[in-house]
Amino acid sequence: MNVTIKDVAKRANVAPSTVSRVIADNPRISKETKERVWKAMEELGYYPNAIARSLASKVTNTLGLIMPRSTEEAFSNPFFPEVMRGISVVAHREKYDLLLSTSGNQEEEKEAVINMVKGKRVDGIILLSSRTTDELIPWLRDEKFPFVVIGKPLDAKGVYWVDNDNIGASKLATNYLIKHGHREIAFISGSLEYVVSLDRLDGYKLALEENGIPFKRELAEQDEFSEDGGYRAMMRILEREKPTAVVVTDDVMAFGVIRAAIDKGYRVPEDISIVGFNNIPLSAFANPPLTTIDISTFDLGIKSAELLIARLKQKDVDTDHIIVPVKLVERKSCVAR
Structure with a gap:
């Protein structure tokens, strides 16, 4: 038998509307009441519906990742899986899910971003590349939607980005x-x-x-x-x-x-x-x-996710960009003339 909000409310001795407010993390609900409701949910094995929860709280706890290429092309180059590994480590730590979008061209990319933003499917977006003729960056900037770019934008005004020198x-x-x-x-x-x-x-x-x-x-x-x-x-x-x-x-x-x-x-x-x-x-x-x-590459992913989540949590961010250091790794493909 499925456990409902009414069952949780009865166990916690509160109204069903109070349970909904606790799920939405309403600041007007006392800490004591929240703890009692969450304990009741745990005892009954009740798991809040993620979609319903996001509608109530206006937060999805999901980050959108925009790949600049098709899935087949993107995952054939180890750069993208490695940068995504860094992003996923931070997302997991901060309890965010990831929504990945791949595309074959810039038109498909923009359509995917518009769907994410207008459909309120994500709280913020990480663009995994920066083009010289990029329609996404000015659109996201005009929408005032939180986003971070991996790669220095040609026009960096008002943009948060992470890159190497x-x-x-x-x-x-x-x-x-x-x-x-x-x-x-x-x-x-x-x-x-x-x-x-x-x-x-x-x-x-x-x-x-x-x-x-x-x-x-x-x-x-x-x-x-x-x-x-x-x-x-x-x-x-x-x-x-x-x-x-x-x-x-x-x-x-x-x-x-x-x-x-x-x-x-x-x-x-x-x-x-x-x-x-x-x-x-x-x-x-x-x-x-x-x-x-x-x-x-891993650190590029780490820093981009940390920068975006800091913005989402409205933490003080000292800079709008982060430069990740590089180093030369000497092996056997070069000789002196």
């Missing part, structure tokens, strides 16, 4: 190769529609400029964030030039870059040195093990 990280990778005697250094990134790709391209260019090395457009390529994308980009570069080193802004892409170099008859690292980004677990087991920039 991607310009500095790319300079770190490029300078590492320059210090190893390389001057013909190629650069391969994901699409330039993402702010992270633009920032890392800027960091690469700055490192070259500061070391008196001219930027060569023929040594820079972009493609999708995948192994095949890295392979295609490297093949296009090798048709024009033969770099001695490559900065690749994603480890999965770097695996494709290594494969392309080998298919063209080059050895890694003897002929071409490679530095990747993200320090995914597989990078340590690549052949050769990949030197890479560790961007602390």
Whole structure:
């Protein structure tokens, strides 16, 4: 037999309306009464309906996560599961559920966000990427709906965000190769529609400029964030030039870059040195093990969730953005010239 609110009310010796107010955490109900009602619910095995509870309290205790790609594409790159792991740790600790939305294009993304916000399905949203032409950020800002972006927005006014110093990280990778005697250094990134790709391209260019090395457009390529994308980009570069080193802004892409170099008859690292980004677990087991920039992906997830929940709980937030440090992890994919 299902336990009802009336059963709980009878056990706690209160009115059914009082039970509803306790479930909604109404501040007018005394602590003593709340404890008595929750004890009655526990004794009877009564579990409040989550939907009814959210309607009463106007709080869902749910965070929305917006993926920039389809499910198949997103989970093929270890970055997204790792950043979600960080988010889920904080959500679990703070007793929030997660609602994940994936999409094939920006139109589907915006539709998903509108449904979440207008349907009152979530209390706040975490965007897992930042585009140069992003319709979601200005829409959420205009709606005054709580959200956090993983990735520095092009227009950061009024936006809370978490990211690395991607310009500095790319300079770190490029300078590492320059210090190893390389001057013909190629650069391969994901699409330039993402702010992270633009920032890392800027960091690469700055490192070259500061070391008196001219930027060569023929040594820079972009493609999708995948192994095949890295392979295609490297093949296009090798048709024009033969770099001695490559900065690749994603480890999965770097695996494709290594494969392309080998298919063209080059050895890694003897002929071409490679530095990747993200320090995914597989990078340590690549052949050769990949030197890479560790961007602390897990911490990006942790900090984004903490920042959003702090806003939802109306805690004092000292800053509108958080920069997560990076470090270079040296392995076997680079040699000195």
